[in-house]
Every structure is written in C-alpha cells, then in structure tokens.
Amino acid sequence: TTTSFYEKMQREAPPEKRRLGEASDVIIIPATDLFLRCADLILPWLNPQELAAVSQTCKALSLVSKSITTHRSLDAARSFENITIPFRNSVDSQRYAYFVYTPFQIPASSPPSRQWWGSESTRPSYLDSVSERGRFGVSLVDESGERMCGCECEQCEEGYCKCLTFAAGMEEIANECGSGCGCGSDCSNRVTQKGISVGLKVVRDEKKGWCLYADQLIKQGQFICEYAGELLTTDEARKRQSIYDKLRSTQSFASALLVVREHLPSGNACLRINIDATRIGNIARFINHSCDGGNLSTVLLRSSGALLPRLCFFAARDIFAEEELSFSYGDVCVNGENRENKLNCCCDSSCCFGTLPCENT
Numbered sequence: 001t002t003t004s005f006y007e008k009m010q011r012e013a014p015p016e017k018r019r020l021g022e023a024s025d026v027i028i029i030p031a032t033d034l035f036l037r038c039a040d041l042i043l044p045w046l047n048p049q050e051l052a053a054v055s056q057t058c059k060a061l062s063l064v065s066k067s068i069t070t071h072r073s074l075d076a077a078r079s080f081e082n083i084t085i086p087f088r089n090s091v092d093s094q095r096y097a098y099f100v101y102t103p104f105q106i107p108a109s110s111p112p113s114r115q116w117w118g119s120e121s122t123r124p125s126y127l128d129s130v131s132e133r134g135r136f137g138v139s140l141v142d143e144s145g146e147r148m149c150g151c152e153c154e155q156c157e158e159g160y161c162k163c164l165t166f167a168a169g170m171e172e173i174a175n176e177c178g179s180g181c182g183c184g185s186d187c188s189n190r191v192t193q194k195g196i197s198v199g200l201k202v203v204r205d206e207k208k209g210w211c212l213y214a215d216q217l218i219k220q221g222q223f224i225c226e227y228a229g230e231l232l233t234t235d236e237a238r239k240r241q242s243i244y245d246k247l248r249s250t251q252s253f254a255s256a257l258l259v260v261r262e263h264l265p266s267g268n269a270c271l272r273i274n275i276d277a278t279r280i281g282n283i284a285r286f287i288n289h290s291c292d293g294g295n296l297s298t299v300l301l302r303s304s305g306a307l308l309p310r311l312c313f314f315a316a317r318d319i320f321a322e323e324e325l326s327f328s329y330g331d332v333c334v335n336g337e338n339r340e341n342k343l344n345c346c347c348d349s350s351c352c353f354g355t356l357p358c359e360n361t
C-alpha cells in the first residue's frame with residue numbers, strides 16, 4: 001500500500017533536513033532518489049510491453065529536458081527583455097543559473113514562485129503582457145490611473161526634455177518622467193524605461209562565478225540596465241543576509257543583495273533601500289565588483305509617480321565587446337571584528353583590496 005511504501009522509505013532513508021529560516025523547515029528528498037526507489041518497486045511487476053513504454057517515455061522526457069536546458073542557456077532574460085542574453089560556460093558543466101526573472105523592482109514575496117522557462121514556441125500567451133506600470137515599482141498613481149504627482153510636460157523637443165534634472169552637482173541622482181507625468185512613453189526623458197537595448201552575455205569564471213559581459217561596443221553614457229529584485233525591509237535584508245552567509249559557508253553560493261544608501265539633502269538622514277536579486281532579479285544580478293570602480297556608473301533615478309528610486313547602470317566609458325561589466329560594491333575596511341565573514345575579491349584590478357565589500361566591511 002502507499003502507506004507502507006512511504007513508511008518503508010522513511011525508515012530506510014531519513015530525509016535530509018535543511019533549515020532555511022526560523023519559521024520553516026523544509027524536507028528535501030532528492031527527486032532522482034525518490035524516482036529510482038519507486039521504479040524499483042513498480043517496474044518488476046510490468047509486462048514487457050509496459051516496460052518498453054516506460055523506457056520510451058523516459059527517453060522522450062530526457063530529450064525534452066535536454067532541449068529545455070539548451071533553450072535556457074540561450075536566454076538568461078527569458079524573453080522578458082527586448083534582446084536575448086545567452087549564458088557562456090567553458091569552465092564547468094553548469095549551463096545556466098536558475099532564478100526567477102523580474103525586469104522591475106517588486107515588493108518582497110515569499111516563497112518565490114515558480115516561473116515558466118521554456119522555448120518561445122511553447123510559451124503560454126498569458127505570459128506576454130508584462131505590466132508597464134511595474135517599471136515604476138511602488139507607485140504613486142492610484143488604481144484609476146489618476147496622477148498624484150508628476151510634471152506637466154506633454155511633448156518634449158527632439159532628443160531633449162526640460163524635465164531631465166540632476167540633483168544639484170550630483171550626476172548620480174537624477175529624475176525621469178514617469179507614470180505621474182503628462183507625456184507618453186516616447187518622451188526622451190524615459191531612457192531607462194524602454195528595457196535593455198545593448199548586447200550582453202553571461203560568462204562563467206572559475207573564481208567569480210557568473211559575470212556579465214558586453215557583447216558589442218557600448219558607448220559612454222549608454223543605459224545598460226537597472227538593478228531589479230525584491231525590495232526588502234532592513235530587518236528582512238539582515239535576516240536573509242545571515243542565511244546567505246551560512247549557505248555560502250557550506251556550499252558554493254552567490255548572493256545578490258544590494259544595499260543602497262541615499263543621503264538626503266538635509267545631511268541628517270539617509271534613505272536605505274535593500275534590493276535582493278538573489279532569488280528574484282534581472283540580468284544585473286550577474287554584475288561583479290571591481291575595486292577600481294569598474295566601467296559602470298550607477299545612477300539613482302526617480303520617476304515621478306514612483307515612491308522609491310531605481311538603481312540604474314550606465315557605461316562610464318566606451319566599453320568594448322568581450323569586456324566584463326563591473327562596478328564598485330562599496331568601500332572596504334577590514335579590522336579584527338569583521339575579519340570572519342569576509343569574501344576574497346578576485347577583480348584583478350591593480351588596486352584590488354583582496355576583500356569584497358559587504359555590510360560589515
């Protein structure tokens with residue numbers, strides 16, 4: 001009976017327990033183990049025709065699985081972007097990295113949902129409509145589309161919009177038109193809202209894991225992508241970081257939790273934004289750190305209609321095809337107290353500190 005079979009399995013192989021968080025324990029039995037155990041119990045009862053049918057099905061499933069793997073390695077962006085972004089690996093057998101794709105910032109969600117990732121020809125049509133409203137993250141536009149803030153601009157001059165402003169003297173903070181403005185999607189002050197338009201690829205490196213590379217010449221100032229992921233409270237970010245630190249100590253694991261601190265003009269306060277692209281994110285989750293600042297500049301972009309700014313990457317100089325894209329994750333200061341959790345930096349720049357910046361450093 002099913003019960004006695006299940007009990008037998010429990011007796012023979014105590015399931016591995018892995019603690020992911022305080023609240024939930026997850027029991028994991030490797031799928032192939034389970035499958036082989038079931039097969040061992042059921043297959044001896046089959047007649048030759050039934051056995052042949054089972055064997056044919058497995059061959060067919062194996063072929064379909066291989067083609068899904070190949071397809072996944074061809075586009076890390078899963079058709080969510082205007083272009084395909086392939087994985088390239090000549091280092092080990094990993095064909096692609098698995099994560100849930102979001103082109104925009106989204107509120108934290110738990111647990112991460114599964115996401116369809118097959119070939120374009122079998123893509124269910126209900127997946128085609130990516131909500132443009134999502135681009136603005138947490139919105140200040142109400143349900144009826146009524147604007148609660150925004151500029152009055154309705155049409156901008158050729159290649160120039162008078163609403164494009166940088167915070168006084170700070171090129172790293174800027175404003176874009178958004179869902180709260182009167183202008184439309186063709187406004188020239190919406191550069192980062194049109195998605196990725198430069199050729200990119202994700203390349204495997206022995207030391208750093210996956211890395212984002214240019215797959216074409218990218219001119220200085222061109223928009224690359226934003227850093228999309230789950231927006232977390234600081235408490236949740238700290239909890240997740242400690243889980244990620246533990247996972248890293250027992251297995252090869254790369255986290256992508258970025259903390260952005262924006263010092264407000266008063267000088268007395270600081271806005272902290274935690275974006276976690278580890279489980280749900282976009283292509284920016286593959287950008288590695290470089291101690292020399294790398295070749296990307298980061299801009300905190302506010303769009304009218306949006307509550308929080310978005311972190312966007314632009315080419316800091318002309319970037320050639322086959323160059324890795326990188327930026328500085330922050331400053332490094334290693335002392336006796338924070339020595340334990342530190343990660344080695346392999347950026348290879350002449351001014352490398354040898355340590356990857358993190359909250360403790």
Ligand SMILES: C[S@@+](CC[C@H](N)C(=O)[O-])C[C@H]1O[C@@H](n2cnc3c(N)ncnc32)[C@H](O)[C@@H]1O
Nearest residue numbers: 208209210254255256285286288289345346347
């Ligand atoms: C945002 S992810 C970048 C993508 C990551 N390499 C991967 O394989 O998914 C950040 C993680 O990449 C690795 N990483 C980033 N920059 C690195 C560097 N300069 N040297 C070594 N590892 C680096 C670290 O594991 C870090 O936690």
